[in-house]
Amino acid sequence: MAMDDIINPIRTAMNGNAQAMSEVSRLKLQDSLRAAAESLETPHDTMLRLFNSNLEISAVRIGCDLGFFKALDASSTPLSVKELAKGRDELLIGRLLRYLASIRLITETSRDHFTANNCTKALANPAIQGAMYYTFHIGGATYQALPDFLKEWNYSGDTFGRCAFQKSVNTELPFFPWVKGHPEKLAWFQQLMSVPREGDWLDVVQFDEHAKSVGSDRALLVDVGGSIGHQSARLRARYPDAPGRIIVQDLEETIQAARPVDGVEFMVHDFFTPQPIKNAKFYYLRTVLHDWDDEKCIQILKNLIPAMAPDSQILIDEMALPTSGVHWWSACLDLHMYAMLGALERNEEQWRDLLEKAGLKFVEIRPYQPVMRHSIIVAELKK
Numbered sequence: 292m293a294m295d296d297i298i299n300p301i302r303t304a305m306n307g308n309a310q311a312m313s314e315v316s317r318l319k320l321q322d323s324l325r326a327a328a329e330s331l332e333t334p335h336d337t338m339l340r341l342f343n344s345n346l347e348i349s350a351v352r353i354g355c356d357l358g359f360f361k362a363l364d365a366s367s368t369p370l371s372v373k374e375l376a377k378g379r380d381e382l383l384i385g386r387l388l389r390y391l392a393s394i395r396l397i398t399e400t401s402r403d404h405f406t407a408n409n410c411t412k413a414l415a416n417p418a419i420q421g422a423m424y425y426t427f428h429i430g431g432a433t434y435q436a437l438p439d440f441l442k443e444w445n446y447s448g449d450t451f452g453r454c455a456f457q458k459s460v461n462t463e464l465p466f467f468p469w470v471k472g473h474p475e476k477l478a479w480f481q482q483l484m485s486v487p488r489e490g491d492w493l494d495v496v497q498f499d500e501h502a503k504s505v506g507s508d509r510a511l512l513v514d515v516g517g518s519i520g521h522q523s524a525r526l527r528a529r530y531p532d533a534p535g536r537i538i539v540q541d542l543e544e545t546i547q548a549a550r551p552v553d554g555v556e557f558m559v560h561d562f563f564t565p566q567p568i569k570n571a572k573f574y575y576l577r578t579v580l581h582d583w584d585d586e587k588c589i590q591i592l593k594n595l596i597p598a599m600a601p602d603s604q605i606l607i608d609e610m611a612l613p614t615s616g617v618h619w620w621s622a623c624l625d626l627h628m629y630a631m632l633g634a635l636e637r638n639e640e641q642w643r644d645l646l647e648k649a650g651l652k653f654v655e656i657r658p659y660q661p662v663m664r665h666s667i668i669v670a671e672l673k674k
């Protein structure tokens with residue numbers, strides 16, 4: 292069978308528009324195609340693929356540094372090496388562009404001419420560029436340190452708060468206090484956090500119904516560790532007239548970076564201290580607890596309990612992993628949490644256990660992204 296006979300039906304099915312497919316179909320198709328390509332590999336092919344993996348992210352950073360992705364995305368016609376080089380060494384710039392085209396992050400249209408494709412457009416997005424700088428500088432250095440860190444700790448999952456990240460930058464500080472002193476890196480992290488991810492948690496919480504029971508003085512939602520407030524801004528945009536306050540809490544350096552949003556309040560609060568906003572309908576923690584080991588998570592949760600009204604709920608927006616067949620991104624993020632923070636992604640059993648230890652009632656898990664298992668885990672006060 293000719294290659295085009297295999298690939299063309301897939302291209303036609305997607306109609307060049309991956310966003311039009313359901314998330315589940317898209318991710319499953321991607322994984323099947325990758326698995327099919329890998330099953331065709333000779334040992335030499337496998338070696339070459341892995342040999343290439345470190346250079347890919349370096350080339351992406353160079354492409355961001357030199358503005359290739361933004362320039363190609365902004366241009367309706369292909370750009371030449373000369374135009375992209377902007378007076379720099381055209382031979383070298385051409386070699387860099389050739390490599391980026393060979394790994395399909397840009398498209399070569401003719402000799403020394405390139406245009407944007409869907410990957411180029413993604414890499415032109417400032418938030419995704421921030422994520423790329425984060426993974427190049429922080430994730431990459433941490434992954435380099437991980438094998439030796441694991442050896443030193445005899446491959447223990449419990450490292451008493453120590454992690455490979457600290458080894459990579461030679462610090463005793465955990466990531467969050469460390470990054471406070473590195474504003475450029477903090478900005479990359481905030482950009483990474485602002486990139487929309489698969490699924491939408493707003494689809495599994497009916498705020499319009501709950502808002503009816505919340506007067507304008509009561510907090511509808513406290514976004515604990517809410518970064519620069521992107522989720523609260525989305526909530527307010529979806530329910531502009533919902534009564535009740537929406538309050539984003541985070542550390543001072545992050546709240547300072549937040550832009551004002553109509554109908555959303557920002558406040559500095561350390562979640563290792565008692566929650567100052569009493570009786571909120573919802574206390575929302577999105578990808579906060581996966582940053583911490585069980586002991587610290589229990590402290591964070593226990594600091595919410597005295598503030599809660601009998602009808603308050605804690606909404607934990609995290610992955611609830613299956614016990615087998617974990618998607619590669621979920622497995623990657625779990626190890627990222629271990630390497631960066633000595634923490635983890637949890638499965639349903641681990642969530643139930645954690646809530647029990649914090650003295651809370653586990654109510655239910657509402658998955659909103661079935662492949663990566665992003666879910667809202669609901670907890671309440673014990674009666």
Ligand SMILES: C[S@@+](CC[C@H](N)C(=O)[O-])C[C@H]1O[C@@H](n2cnc3c(N)ncnc32)[C@H](O)[C@@H]1O
Nearest residue numbers: 467484516517518541542545560561562577578
């Ligand atoms: C992984 S980010 C998640 C941010 C946001 N909830 C989201 O999903 O985009 C964790 C957040 O916890 C914040 N954080 C870390 N330590 C904190 C503390 N002691 N008190 C309050 N926020 C803290 C960080 O600044 C960061 O914004």
